[in-house]
Amino acid sequence: MTASVTTSPPTKRGRPGYDQESVLSIAVEVFNKHGYDATSMGKLAENLGISKSAIYHHVPSKGDLLRLALDEALVPLEAIAKDEQAAVGTAEERLKFFLRSTIRVLVKRQQYVTLLLRLRGNTEIERDALERRRAVDRKVSDLVIEAQQEGSLRSDIDPRTTTRLLFGTINSLVEWFREDGNVTAEQVEDHAITMMFDGLHKSDR
Amino acid sequence: MTASVTTSPPTKRGRPGYDQESVLSIAVEVFNKHGYDATSMGKLAENLGISKSAIYHHVPSKGDLLRLALDEALVPLEAIAKDEQAAVGTAEERLKFFLRSTIRVLVKRQQYVTLLLRLRGNTEIERDALERRRAVDRKVSDLVIEAQQEGSLRSDIDPRTTTRLLFGTINSLVEWFREDGNVTAEQVEDHAITMMFDGLHKSDR
Structure with missing residues (x-):
């Protein structure tokens, strides 16, 4: 990297x-x-x-x-699963680690991830990249299923929709996050995780 | 409409x-x-x-x-503020009404909203549409500020980031929601609101 x-x-x-x-x-x-x-x-x-x-x-x-530009996004995304922290804790904790790490790649490699997210799959190189992206995405959807099964994640939203809402939220960061904006990359990472897992409604927990 | x-x-x-x-x-x-x-x-x-x-x-x-195509997205989005329900309840309730109604327009007018979201502002028609979109967006960001002030919305995330996370989540629906998918438009509306306000973490409240 x-x-x-x-x-x-x-x-x-x-x-x-x-x-x-x-x-x-x-x-x-x-x-x-x-x-x-x-x-x-x-x-x-x-x-x-x-x-x-x-x-x-x-x-x-x-x-x-x-291909080289797509690697700038895909290589760090693929590295997340190999990090030792990706194997530590409950499924919810591992899911959070994955999402946090993904957000970090998104904001650090914004242009490259944007390119990846907009791919249409017209060429062999694009299709290979999309396949690698799907493999990364599958790790997240597997963790969502596991976290619902362990009872830490709400199961009144089906796993597929849960996964899409999560990716929808974090992928949208490439559209609006600016390094020179009013929040830092670390704050945006915290804020997104907080909204997705704890919600925006103020509560005492 | x-x-x-x-x-x-x-x-x-x-x-x-x-x-x-x-x-x-x-x-x-x-x-x-x-x-x-x-x-x-x-x-x-x-x-x-x-x-x-x-x-x-x-x-x-x-x-x-x-212009006609953009109106297909903008007219119903602008109508939300004029609905009598938009003036009922706490700021959080009004915010939820706005977001639910926006999601409804997004899934019903998916192609038209996609066009609106991708506008670059190269022509006068595009800039007019972007200005109308910003006016709609401002209503939501005003409600976020009001809901934080009334204490119903968590204020450890600044209002601007909160607004962007909300729009990021719901705008991403145009990318992945399919009418013939495994969830209905109504379910997706419920699920998105649930994640954004209550979070995915399972709790007893």
């Missing part, structure tokens, strides 16, 4: 001498703005202020750029 | 004799699939299986189609 992608500032137009990470960071912005299908290597070159052949110096094809 | 738009089945390609509502219903699908900017009147005509001049018989321009 390379943190440098998100911390490197958006490089200015016309500046030559990109490394692969900067190319990736700008490419994902252009993909998200115009859509992957509608983005040609020519348009990318224009946004980078370099020639097409200079892009090909970094990556062999547009598809490779997409 | 005309209910007929959502109940009219998607008309098949090549069938002549559309009314304006069917044209609208297909236009919004094409806008959502390819993006408004990327959809020409020629592409619309192709999807409708009629000539461009036949479309112009129904609407003067692509912009008018967009």
Whole structure:
């Protein structure tokens, strides 16, 4: 997991001498703005202020750029299940750990996760990424079922709807969360978990 | 508020004799699939299986189609505030009424709301629609502030984040809710309200 992608500032137009990470960071912005299908290597070159052949110096094809960009979201999402904390505690605690970690990836890799969430599956690379995303999602839906069975999660909402409401809430963060906004990434993580598990209604518990 | 738009089945390609509502219903699908900017009147005509001049018989321009389609979402959303129930009860009860009613519009006018949520504001028509949407959203954020002040809503989450979490959760419904899925529109409305206000954690209250 390379943190440098998100911390490197958006490089200015016309500046030559990109490394692969900067190319990736700008490419994902252009993909998200115009859509992957509608983005040609020519348009990318224009946004980078370099020639097409200079892009090909970094990556062999547009598809490779997409694959690398999707990995920036998928690799840390897949790493969550391998964290030792993912195996500790009740199913509800493990579910919370998963969701917290997912939110963390979402806010740190916002552009890359946005790209992943908007995929349509038109190409093999997109379909592979969607399959990997589904595998991650299944871990969460399995935990929802387990947490309902252990009695910690309310079961008057079926597991499938519960899972969708959870993903709906956290995935929407990529649309509205801004690092420079009025709340920090840590606060937003706490707040989302609080709403989803304890609700917004004020109570004494 | 005309209910007929959502109940009219998607008309098949090549069938002549559309009314304006069917044209609208297909236009919004094409806008959502390819993006408004990327959809020409020629592409619309192709999807409708009629000539461009036949479309112009129904609407003067692509912009008018967009405006009419956005009205299908905005008019019922704006009507919520005028419902007498919107003025009854505590701020929390009024907030719940607003959110429930919004969810109802979202699931009944899914395509039109999707179009509204994806607007970029490139044209005057889009900016007008976004302004009307913001006016609707402001009513909800005002109610959140009022409900926190009356003490019914938890105030350890700031009102702005609370509002965004609420909209994030309910707006995401347009992405995943399917009328023919395993839960009805009424259930999804109940379930979303339950999660947002009472939380998923099982408790005795």
